[in-house]
Amino acid sequence: MVYKTREEADNELYEKKIDLSQDTCPNREQRANGINIFYGKASELVDQAKSGCLKNHERGFAQSSGCTLNFYLSVRVGTIRDSATIFHAPVGCSSSALGYRELFRGVPVEMGRPANYDLHWMTTNLRDKDVVYGAGDKLKKTIYEAQRRYDPKAIFILTSCTTGIIGEDIEGAVADVQPHIDATIVPIHCEGVRSRLVQTGYDAFWHAVLKYLVKKPAKKQEDLVNVASMLSYTWQDRLEIKRLLGKVGLRANLIPEFASVEQFQQLSEAAVTAPLCPTYTDYLSRGLQQEYGVPYFMYPSPMGVANTDAWLRQIGTHTGKVDEIENLIEEEHKTWIPKLQAIRSEFDRIAAEKGNKVRVLGSLGQGRLLAQLPFFDELGLSSPAAMSQDYDNLILEDLEEVIGKVGDFDLLVNTFQAAEQSHITQQLDPDLTLSCPFQGGAYKRIKGSTRIHALRGDPHPWSAQSGYTGAIAFGNFLLQSLKSTSFQKNLKAKTKDSYREWWFKQTNPLYYMKPESI
């Protein structure tokens, strides 16, 4: 389909209205024409998306990559303090959440971690007989048990493939139990089979939060900024965001990780919803605006100095703090720009030595894709290619803007497909690959290899990535990585690869893509 005008295209590109009368959100496939397979120029993807002919395809070979429940929701929802989470599922769907008690314990209390808190999740532990006879009563019993044991403010219910396929009436169970218990029950429809796109899980979570947990604003909190974070944002990143906003008299409402239930209830009272990852936050941002008039912006994320400037300016606009933010930026630049320049000149020196810029292969989610490329540009790095877990039209305009800023690049869209990622890492042979365990053995190579991001439980300043301190810390981290090759080199030489040799001799990372669209 070719649209006549940009406006017409825009209206067709994604569903803008959020319908909270429904049990759950539409899938990303329907809402924003999401796909998880593409390889080509980013500009090509943009053209196809704009003309409506971007299509998803099956893979003849796929690797385990994540579903709407696992691993995002399963490892995140249970970190909400004063809540309990119930996995209405067989026992294996929640095992990924077994780190719940340890996750934030490594953060020293002196760094702002509450000394006393406890986290709770239960599984309904569905077995053969539940599948045959139904498990509605078991769910109800478990909700009562969670209320009795933990006296939580909210009880989140996470559904599974099994409850979806056997047709469990979740809303019915919730309606029966809710009048009898104090906790607010929040059913989240994250049946693994419902969508090919893990981001549907985010939307399903936010749908339930908007529908059941967010309260009508009792008052407006003009100094409150909603910031929805990812599990790839560390404790230091939280501190940096609080520090920056605090300097201009604003408070960050950081959700969902490790937040309190009250923080969710008051989302409607905030002055603005700011992104750390635009498409993760999208559904919530849109819903808060639609239901309660809380404004939002989608781009950029505070990654890199220029991005952080722009992120703060957007917040300033929505909170009436334009001048204060300008002053803040000026003051911060005095500290950080010289440090940025020092990192940049070191990368320039390396570039001069080898005759071209340091080539980096990175990215992960759509949000990181948009924010990371301009940041790398700022550091004097080149990114001839990037990877993204999925693509949907929510980022179309922002992607165009990034291409305008940093030039065109190759884009591989796949959700943790390790064989494809190993393949393009080998083909492109960048100086540095920013790897994640979900790329399998792609870190084993002769040249540079490091992690793409730190994780939420990591409290060390060395691992910071956001805002100004994060930009400098991560820049230094990348410089450091270029001085280290023994680990990846040894493992490449001394251990076996996952794939047979022919895989790397042919040129197409999407060798197993089925031609027909789905």
Add this chain to the structure above:
Amino acid sequence: MGSTETESGSEDFSEGRAIEAPRFSCALGGALGTALGIYGTVPILHSGAGCGIGQLFGQLYAGGQNAGGPQGGTSTPCSSLVEHHVVFGGEEKLKDLIKASVELMEGDLFTVITGCVPSLIGDDVSAVVRPFKEEHDIVHVKTSGFTGNSYEGYELFFEAIINDLLKPAEKIQQKTVNIFGIVPYQHVFWKGDAKVIKDLLARIGIKAQVFLTEFDGIAQLKNIPAAEYNIVLSTWNGHRVVELLKEKFGTPYLSFPSVPIGPKKTGEFLRTVAKTFNISDDIVEPLIEEEERRVYRFIEYGGDAHMLVRPHPFFAVVADSGTAIGITRFLVNELGYLPDVVQISDEPPEEVRGEITRHLTQGLETPVKPDVIFETDSHLIRQNLKNRPFLFLYASSLEAPTALEEFGACPVTVSFPTMNRLILNRTYAGFDGGLTLFEETVSTFVGPL
């Protein structure tokens, strides 16, 4: 917290009750972990797309912070079923996936492991797998998430190997044994355990096929029927496997309640095996004597710290039955520790619970008998630990972060889930294993004297 004063144990003992953070994953997770433990095996998941990555976090990382290796984690092939397949079936998708996997993945044995979705929609997986048998070693492990837990997955994996792959041996190989009952990732020291058992038996002239972490593990699997004996190192894990092997190939088996920990149990293990195989005392006794002399001489180095700071303390255990038995008996009978409470977290079948309790309460060199509780609910486990005299807590990393503030006890992480330590070749098995456990225990409290 809600009212907790009445909770001293689980109220609902039925299989399949709701649980806080149970200490295992599902049958798919257990079968996947076992497949990955035998090098050269390529697991192929016929399941939703999240099952493999979920198990990476919840079975592999939780089993001593271990990555999945070249065929694990997100490298594991997966049919990634969605609604479309629920409606139209997933058989075609699986057929494509197997075809591509044998072409692309390095490996010699392909194991199709099914999850909840194909079980619910009724895919005929065996029919899809069958044609591939002509050219490849491939088996179908009939798991689903609701079939049972990780331990069930271990049994189902070997049952599939036995039923789909094995043929009667042409000749029984004397003094060759198969080792069962060490469940990869669930028994967090599985890699070290397997190696120690193999090396110990080698010293008395017995070739042990341990499969796990062996580069010829698949050849060992195929050679299972040729073994003279099977040895099972658990009161219940692997018992269905050895029973099936007895029935199919007539192989007798020897059973031990756990992997032997420390000199006393290791000596006993070697003597029992030697007797079964008519191996002369002249070989076994000097070996035991030499090892005991060395190990106890080493324990002397820790004697001062032990006697001056924490002699004869009470301890508590939360672990799978094998680990609990092995550790408890070593601590009581070799270090003089006093058993306070032992919680068995692996949900053993009812019929072996009495036997497990006996191993934990009889033959102890102390009049103190521990309370033995069968519990896998993490909330109830913590309730059961309250207001007790123990100073050491041998448990999982679920207890470790708050052990000191909640229970006033030093934690040592010995059981699943173990996320706060990387476990590679570490083990408490064998003569030296006792030293390792002693070392770790004393290191939790020792300082300038």
